[in-house]
Amino acid sequence: MQTQPNKYKEIKKQHQNIATFLAFALIPLSGFATDVYLPSLPNMANELHVSELQVQLTLSFFLISYGVSQLFIGSFLDSFGRFKISFYSLLILAASCILVANTHNIYLIYFMRVIHGITVSAIVVSKRAYFVDLFTGEKLKHYLSLFTIIWSTGPIVAPFVGGYLEKSFGWESNFYFLAIFAIVFAGLEYAFSGETLKNFQEFKIKKIATIYKEMILTASFTLGIMMLGLAYSMVMVFNMTGPFIIQHHLNLSVVYAGYSSLILGIAWMIGGFIGKATIEKPFIKRLSVNLLAQMSFVIVMILSLGFISNIYSLIGFAFLIHIAAGFTFNNYFTYCLAKFPKNAGISGGLTGGLAYVMVSFLSYFIIEIFPAKDETNLSYSYFLLIVASLVIMYLIYFLDKKRRANLELVSN
Numbered sequence: 001m002q003t004q005p006n007k008y009k010e011i012k013k014q015h016q017n018i019a020t021f022l023a024f025a026l027i028p029l030s031g032f033a034t035d036v037y038l039p040s041l042p043n044m045a046n047e048l049h050v051s052e053l054q055v056q057l058t059l060s061f062f063l064i065s066y067g068v069s070q071l072f073i074g075s076f077l078d079s080f081g082r083f084k085i086s087f088y089s090l091l092i093l094a095a096s097c098i099l100v101a102n103t104h105n106i107y108l109i110y111f112m113r114v115i116h117g118i119t120v121s122a123i124v125v126s127k128r129a130y131f132v133d134l135f136t137g138e139k140l141k142h143y144l145s146l147f148t149i150i151w152s153t154g155p156i157v158a159p160f161v162g163g164y165l166e167k168s169f170g171w172e173s174n175f176y177f178l179a180i181f182a183i184v185f186a187g188l189e190y191a192f193s194g195e196t197l198k199n200f201q202e203f204k205i206k207k208i209a210t211i212y213k214e215m216i217l218t219a220s221f222t223l224g225i226m227m228l229g230l231a232y233s234m235v236m237v238f239n240m241t242g243p244f245i246i247q248h249h250l251n252l253s254v255v256y257a258g259y260s261s262l263i264l265g266i267a268w269m270i271g272g273f274i275g276k277a278t279i280e281k282p283f284i285k286r287l288s289v290n291l292l293a294q295m296s297f298v299i300v301m302i303l304s305l306g307f308i309s310n311i312y313s314l315i316g317f318a319f320l321i322h323i324a325a326g327f328t329f330n331n332y333f334t335y336c337l338a339k340f341p342k343n344a345g346i347s348g349g350l351t352g353g354l355a356y357v358m359v360s361f362l363s364y365f366i367i368e369i370f371p372a373k374d375e376t377n378l379s380y381s382y383f384l385l386i387v388a389s390l391v392i393m394y395l396i397y398f399l400d401k402k403r404r405a406n407l408e409l410v411s412n
Contacts, residue, residue, distance in 0.1 A: 026185060083195040152326065153265075236363040267322035309375055
């Protein structure tokens with residue numbers, strides 16, 4: 001272990017409450033970075049003179065870079081601290097957003113979205129680690145269970161704001177909004193936050209690789225991350241296809257797309273609240289009930305398409321499915337983050353990183369099979385993801401059952 005160098009700006013005790021508020025406020029940044037311009041996707045495709053799939057790739061590039069960078073950023077945060085990396089990432093994010101707003105080159109936008117993914121990764125993972133640095137026991141468990149609930153404010157607020165910005169000022173205003181957000185929080189962070197890491201890990205590749213190996217080979221941890229990826233893919237598939245279905249298939253305005261994302265963000269938050277409220281219930285039992293209910297929702301959705309197809313049926317069924325997805329995500333996210341408290345930066349980065357890498361590839365793969373055409377394709381996408389979730393969940397159950405049986409044999 002290495003003790004904290006004096007050159008780092010330590011967090012002041014009297015500022016800890018404000019710093020904690022700021023940490024929570026930055027948790028939804030990844031949702032803002034993806035969701036604020038969702039209602040603008042069709043208009044971006046028109047103004048940039050590119051296809052729907054090309055403009056959807058701006059989301060994929062962000063998700064891939066956000067996920068991959070999380071796999072490595074945790075080791076840097078555990079070795080070099082949280083504060084400076086997070087602070088400078090906010091400034092770089094602001095500059096790159098301004099650049100996106102002033103170009104119509106899709107390839108430059110792709111590159112800037114990669115920069116967005118890396119910087120947002122550094123910010124969000126550092127703020128997850130902030131809580132593990134400062135809190136323990138039930139208080140830490142309480143804060144961790146709030147993460148998905150707080151995060152869901154991004155999908156709730158961002159598309160709603162983005163829809164009105166798009167209608168009033170064009171798609172570029174979404175990225176100016178992100179730039180202003182980053183600049184304001186950089187100033188607040190500099191004034192009130194500081195370094196929270198007490199013992200800096202030695203930056204040794206071999207030692208870090210051993211920690212990664214231990215985490216990845218922990219089956220319950222890795223399968224839990226797979227459940228996170230499947231749950232969030234349900235949200236991302238709608239995010240990537242919903243605006244096109246609403247504006248092109250249902251012939252409704254961009255504001256409807258914004259309101260739809262707002263409603264589904266609330267659904268995700270409700271799922272998180274239900275997950276937090278039932279945290280003491282048997283784990284597999286509550287997840288089984290949740291996923292079976294989710295499966296019944298999508299089956300009814302598929303069967304109903306022959307009788308009804310409008311904005312209300314689309315959002316109604318998606319609302320129920322996203323509540324269940326939020327419930328799944330809340331339970332497994334809390335579990336994964338609390339698994340390795342001594343290496344909070346690495347475990348937090350690995351959890352988010354692997355989940356987002358999975359989401360980026362899985363969501364893009366699914367919309368290739370079921371393009372953004374109508375509710376039928378969306379319902380098939382949901383069905384595929386829910387079936388995969390059921391398989392993984394019961395695999396976790398049987399592996400856990402086998403592990404307990406082996407422990408009993410050893411103890412006897």
